Amino acid sequence: MTSTDGISARADRPQEALTLTRVRLGAGGPLGALRVEDGRITAVGEDVSGDGAAVLDLDGRTVLPGLWDAHVHLGQWASVRHRLDLAGPKSARAVAEAVRGHADGLPDSEVLVGYGFRDGLWSDVPHKDLLDVVSPARPVALVSGDLHAAWLNSAALALVGRGGHPTGLLREGDAFEAVSALPEVPVEVLDRWVAEACAAAAARGVTGVVDFHFADNIADWTRRTATRTPAVRVDATVYPRYLEAAVAAGLRTGDVLPGTGGLVRVGPLKLFTDGSLNTRTALCCDPYPGLEGTEEAYGIAETAYDDLVRLMRRAAEHGIEPAVHAIGDRANTVALDAFAEVGCRGRIEHAQLLTAADLPRFAALGVTAGVQPAHATDDRDVADRHWAGRTGRAFAYGDLLAAGARLEFGSDAPVSPLDPWLGIAAAVTRTDDERPAWHPEQRVPLDAALTASARGRAAIRVGDVADLVVVDVDPPKADAATLRAMPVHATLLGGRFTHGPGPGTS
Structure with a gap:
C-alpha cells in the first residue's frame, strides 16, 4: 500500500x-x-x-x-518530480532545445522550471541568450544538478529582480536567492507532492529521512503532520535564520515535535563552508585547472571561520548539533577545525575530498560523515577533470571506514534520486555503468553499506x-x-x- x-x-x-x-x-x-x-x-x-x-x-x-536517507532536500525533490528533467543533455545548446520542446506544452503564464543540468564537462557555456532564443517571453529558470547554480533567461532574471545580469548564470548565494524569489506552488500542492515523494521512498524501503530542505522545516513538518501521516520518519533540520527561534522554543536535536505522532524530530543546524564540485566552488587546497590566478581559483568560502565557530557554539550550547556542508579538502579541514575548537559532536555533509591527515579526525572528534555514494559514480568524470591527480582521496569511503569514522548514507536528492539502493550499490561497486570500478580501493563492504544506510542499525x-x-x-x-x-x-x-x-x- x-x-x-x-x-x-x-x-x-x-x-x-x-x-x-x-x-x-x-x-x-x-x-x-x-x-x-x-x-x-x-x-x-x-x-x-x-x-x-x-x-x-x-x-x-x-x-x-x-533504511534512512540521511540527506534529502525533500521539498525540492518532491518538486523536481514534476519539473523538466535536464539530466540527459550534454551541452548548453542541447538544454536550450529541451526547453524549446517542453515550453510548447505549458500554459502561457507558467514559469518553466527545469532541474539537473551539469555543465562541468560541457564545451559550451550556459548563457541567457541561448534561452532567450527558444523562450523570449516565458520566464525560464533552470537549476543545476548540484543545486549550486541557476541558469535564467532574461524574462526570469527580470522576474527575480536581476534584469541587468550579464550572463544569466548565477552561482551559490545568488542562485539560491534567485530560485527562492520565483513564484512558489501553493502550500497545499507542495505538501501533497511531499507526501507522494515520501510514499515513493517507502516503496524503496525507506523508513526515515533527514530533511535539509531550504526552508523553515520545523514549521513545515508541524503543518504537514496535522493533516496527514507521513510514510517516513523525518529529522527536520534548522537553518541559521531559524536558529534563535529554535533556541527560544527550547528545541534540541532529537526532540520529537509535538503533534507529529512521534514521527518528526528536530534535526541538526545546517551550515555551509563551501560550494560544489560541478560548479567549481568547492573550497580546495589546489587550484582548479584553467582558473589559476583568478579570485576563485581555489573555490569559495561560504562562511567565514569565526562565524562558523560562533554559530556552531551557539547551537551546541543549546543542544542542537551542527551539520556542516564541506566538499573540498580545504573546506573539510576548516569544518573539522571548527568542531575541534567548539568541542561538540555533529556531522560533516558530503566530505567529498579529504587530506590524509583529516581522515582520522572524524572518529577522534566524534563527527559523522554524512556521504552520498551515488555522487562518486555520478561525478567521476567531473572529478577526473577538475580534481586531476587527487581523486584517490575523493569520495574516500573505504579510507574513512578504515579510520573508524561513522558513515551515514544519503542521496542529497534531488542531486541523486531518493533511492538508497543506488547508493548502496555505488558504495559496494564504485561504478554504475559498464566501466571498471573507479578507485576500487575505496569500495565499502556490503554489510557496512547496509549499516550506513540504516543509521547504524x-x-x-x-x-x-x-x-x-x-x-x-x-x-x-x-x-x-x-x-x-x-x-x-x-x-x-x-x-x-x-x-x-x-x-x-x-
Missing part, C-alpha cells in the same frame, strides 16, 4: 501484533521468524508464536533494518522499533544490477505497513 490516504488510514488504526514467518533475518542471515508488538520487535528466532498476532508468511524473503534485534524492509533478493546474493534495482516487497514503520502486502494478503 503506497497511497497517502491508505497510509493515513492504516496509521490511525490501533496497533496490532504481527508475526513474520519464513523470513531471512538480516542479509545472509538464517531463516526464522520475528514478532512485532506495540511497534517494537519483541521476539526473534525459530519459534516466536503468540496469541492474537496476525501472521504474514514471507516465503524466504529477507528482512533488514529500515546492523541487525534485527529484540527491543528495536519495528522499522523494517523486506526484500525479494538476499543482498549478498544480488549482482550489481539487482542491488541497484532491489525489489522491495514490503516496508514497515513502527510495525505498520507503508508499502506492500499486509497480513492476510498474497
